[in-house]
Amino acid sequence: MFRDLGNLFERRKKLISSSENISVKITDTVDLFLKNQFGNSPQNKLFNIQYNPKEGTLLIEAGNKILANELSLRLDGLYSQFQEEKIKLNKILIR
Numbered sequence: 347m348f349r350d351l352g353n354l355f356e357r358r359k360k361l362i363s364s365s366e367n368i369s370v371k372i373t374d375t376v377d378l379f380l381k382n383q384f385g386n387s388p389q390n391k392l393f394n395i396q397y398n399p400k401e402g403t404l405l406i407e408a409g410n411k412i413l414a415n416e417l418s419l420r421l422d423g424l425y426s427q428f429q430e431e432k433i434k435l436n437k438i439l440i441r
Contacts, residue, residue, distance in 0.1 A: 368433070369397045372404060375431055379424050384416075393417075402436035414440050 376395050392409025408414035417424075418440050428435060 368399060371431060372397050372428075372433060372435075375427055375433065376404070376406065376424070379427050383420050383423065402434070403439060404435050404437070405439045405441070407441045 373395055376393075380393060392413060394407040396405040396407075397403075398405070406417065408417060421438065421440070424438070
């Protein structure tokens with residue numbers, strides 16, 4: 347008749363912490379990729395990275411069209427880094 351709420355809260359905590367860990371891991375992987383591909387330039391600050399764990403999508407907003415096109419040409423390298431880190435995404439969107 348009554349359910350133990352402790353287990354429910356523990357499961358929620360684990361889900362939240364695992365989604366935060368994945369978000370941090372994805373952000374670090376993208377930052378490392380951008381540093382390797384574009385160097386330590388001020389252009390790296392023009393990229394805005396957002397991860398949506400509910401949909402499994404990664405949104406990378408570039409500062410201008412040229413950077414977005416360069417990043418889209420190098421998307422295979424980014425995808426291979428995600429495979430090395432064992433990160434699965436449904437979509438990678440570049441704006």
